[in-house]
Amino acid sequence: MIKFELMTNYSSDTEGKILEAAKKVFIEKGLEGTRMQEIANEAKINKALLHYYYRTKEKLFNAVFQFAITRFIPHIEGIFNSDKNFFEILEAIIEQYITLISKNPFIPIFVLHEINRHPDRLADIIKSAGIQPKILIEKIEKEVEKGTIRPVSALNLIVNIISLCVFPFAARPLIQRLLFDNDKHAYTTFIQSRKTEVTSFIINAIKI
Template sequence: MKKAKDDNTEGLILKAAKSVFQSKGMDGARMQEIADKAGINKALLHYYYRSKQLLFEAVFNNAFSLLAPQLNAILNDDSSIEDKVRNFTSNYISFINKHPYLPTFVIQELNRNPDFILKMKDNPGFPNLEKFKNQVKTEVENGLIKPISAAQLFMNIMALNVFPFVAKPLLMAFTSTDNDAYNQLMEKRKTEVADFIINSIKNT
């Protein structure tokens, strides 16, 4: 019973923290506000997480542990590069639509604490690009795709998928869209981004 109660309390904390971090950002978030939202006192919050940094890392790791295995599976399956681009883009956009705070969190944290990436990389679920690199090289050699390095291709995929979430307020202003319309644009990007990247690398 105690273990179940502990797990429930921690779940409430992580849910509250995710909400506060999403609306206030890392710097604007306050432990007292998180405790209030979780329905506990601040002392109990500090019992579970001694600092806001540790709480942030727990929230991030919780979400990352859901996304990373999906991306890793796509990068390391036996599908073609074209299918990998389509599946990666679709899965990433679907996931970030449910966890929109994540890209901004990562960028803010990398700017504030560059060593944070080392902790991420030590995560056993951190995506491994070795098979992807070898596959890109093979498909280039076989004339299936135009000459491009796997690193450049992966950066193109990440940039086109991540930036619209990070720059959402700016892009909403530029495109004169409200939140619902912007979400529809992001849904369409699942195919738009994939088609754009594939058309840029495919030998015709």
């Protein structure tokens, strides 16, 4: 019989409970806004037990931060291996990315805040994550050469795509209050509508 530890990939159930609790609290409140006691409460264990599994607050935070980065940076490798054309690839990336962040809506503001506080933390993670923006840049420049899209700056286009996908999550309180009279459901519906709205906006901006 398969043990629970193997299924969850944690070496113990308690360790898993701690990490899940830490994710919830750290991502919502940030490194300096989080109290170890609150994580312990969330995990329904004792505070001393946190330090038994993760010796310091810093180490526990690093585990959460690494997780958050993987949810923040879009995974687009698989999409290029399909037989889609450039516009269909764009559509797939945007749809997947907004869907991903919808499931972790606090990730953007958490990551943005923490990398501004400690930019050095990024250096190591970027290497281990193996991010390759060059592939996407070349893809865009090739489309420009082919004449499929306008002669846009590849870097600007990439930043535009990510901006349009991510920013509405980071600015949720502002958008919800100013544009939707603090109506939570209206905001959520709006976000979902952007999967197609952002796609058509970008395609109109770059198509010949």
